[in-house]
Amino acid sequence: MSLADKVLAVNNDLPIRSNRPVHSGKVRSVYWLNDSDSARLIAANNYPVAADAALAVMVISDRISAYECLWEGEGGLSGIPGKGAALNAISNHWFNRFKQHGLARSHIVDTPHPLVWIVQQARPVMIEAICRQYITGSMWRAYAKGEREFCGITLPEGLQRDQRLEQLLITPSTKGVISGVAGIPELDDVNVSRSDISANYRAFRFDRAADIDRYEQLLSDGFALISAEMAGHDQIFVDTKFEFGYARNASGEDELIYMDEVGTPDSSRIWDGASYRDGVVVERSKEQFRQFLLNHFDDPDILVNKDRMQERYALARDHRLPAEIMLSVADTYRHTAERITGEALQLSDNPRAEIIELLASRYQLID
Incomplete structure (x- = not known):
């Protein structure tokens, strides 16, 4: 065969x-x-x-x-x-x-x-969230052209390509078309801020406003867990995509869950640690x-x-x-x-x- x-x-x-x-x-x-x-x-x-x-x-x-x-x-x-x-x-x-x-x-x-x-x-939440620990890819290209604000977050001057950021950035975008919300174009994959989500949480299909905090906690905790384990393999977890939805558990309660895939070479950037320390980026993902x-x-x-x-x-x-x-x-x-x-x-x-x-x-x- x-x-x-x-x-x-x-x-x-x-x-x-x-x-x-x-x-x-x-x-x-x-x-x-x-x-x-x-x-x-x-x-x-x-x-x-x-x-x-x-x-x-x-x-x-x-x-x-x-x-x-x-x-x-x-x-x-x-x-x-x-x-x-x-x-x-x-x-x-x-x-x-x-x-x-x-x-x-x-x-x-x-x-x-x-x-x-x-x-x-x-029931999917209408957000595709990218967690970023390094400035690279599309964010770097925009930064190099002079942009400093990303999804309501202002980055400092003087950053270098592929530099590690001081804090994990959560940069959400729409998953599908969000209709009837002022300031958000009715297009797929539009960058939005946390304030956009908070003010219109039902349009993004969150059940409760408090679930936005829960979603952000799951993002940061999930990223930290993967990043720590990858570091043990001398691999750098650069950025990744998360998706969420609501589903009923065995008790009949709706709960916020992870969806799609997570931490894969398709949904994430992964770099070789030893090469990065030598000043060279070696991709271990679909990049x-x-x-x-x-x-x-x-x-x-x-x-x-x-x-x-x-x-x-x-x-x-x-x-x-x-x-x-x-x-x-x-x-x-x-x-x-x-x-x-x-x-x-x-x-x-x-x-x-x-x-x-x-x-x-x-x-x-x-x-």
């Missing part, structure tokens, strides 16, 4: 019994279960959720996206071998550590397969892949100029990247997962067949 056969690229056509259309994102696909299957699994497995909670099967792919496009490699590599399993393993590790430390639970109730989660439906793309093409402006989106889509569709680059990225994901979890990452020989067999035999979810 070739390496390409071990890559799960198409994950939205599995014969999982569902009563709603499959929701397919850039990386994950979600299959919502019907009420009877949800209730059956909750009772059979004693999941810590309300008895009538809605569940879904979430299948992660090995696809890789960057600059709003999906990229493929030579030799039939339609994704990064092991990437999906690495992301799931890393998120599982951090979600479990959060729960162990009394922070909050996540939407995951079961992990039947390295590429599969069973999750509880949650490595983004930098490769910028250096690979003769006209990198296509990748960053939103006025050239059609050219960018065509570039990704028609160009196959060198296999050695895809495998180098695979090594980054695998090494990061193994370093964090302390366990070897195993590649499935035939992930699609494995998932279908398991969901049929153990969970009776295949028609």
